[in-house]
Amino acid sequence: MQEATSSRIEGRLAELGLSLPPVAKPVAAYQPAIVTGNYVYTSGQLPLINGELPAVGKVGAEVTAEDAKAQARTCALNALAAIKAEIGDLDRVQRIVKVVGFVSSDPSFTGQPGVINGASEFFGELFGEAGQHSRSAVGVSVLPLDAAVEVEVIVEFA
Template structure:
């Protein structure tokens, strides 16, 4: 078990199985020293715990927790390519999509769920650039989706 996975375990978390793609893509690809993940939904055991728009059907606090799950799923996708999360030199970029009620403007606070998990699990290596984008709808009517780019140390 990697040091990063031990840190996750101390947080009460374990890497899930990599989520099966919903269409014609793979969960993550490596290009040079970078791994790019596909957008990760907050699937738990293959199921979406909550559905709908943030600010209407899903509370911002619940959406923040879902973003955290998305980040954990993204780390699982990274591990599937890198083989070991301790190879991560740094998280370069996080992009979070929030299916938002038209009046909802708290996307950054929702995507903080992903950012905070990465910083907690990886320390300074988890600090990253980020975008938090409100969208009309996401696959499976998911409230959030997160993708990450990491740089490997070797």
């Protein structure tokens, strides 16, 4: 049974066949998101689905770039859940300001920007022009729980 949507953005998620998951429980000593002024800063969001990682390992070795791109989209969805928990309604988001993506990369893998496009393109689909943002896509040797991707987001809201 599908829950009634509470906002235009959640309606758009429903059109895409998605709904917001519960906010992921922190895996260490931090908060999923913090509000300061008119900004929400999320902690790094892993691609957890029902508390589980869909795949682990390095992109370019155990995880394909295509699978990692899909995981970056899941990270973005998890970030939206954390944002909604702080501001109550995703329609209050005025702009996705910045996305920082981390890709656990095989030493020969150089496609980090394409992987993090999974999050960036998703925000564009949902928010249109307000989803356009600045961004970093960084290759790292390992991520928490051996995740392939981690994404953090800064949003401005009204």
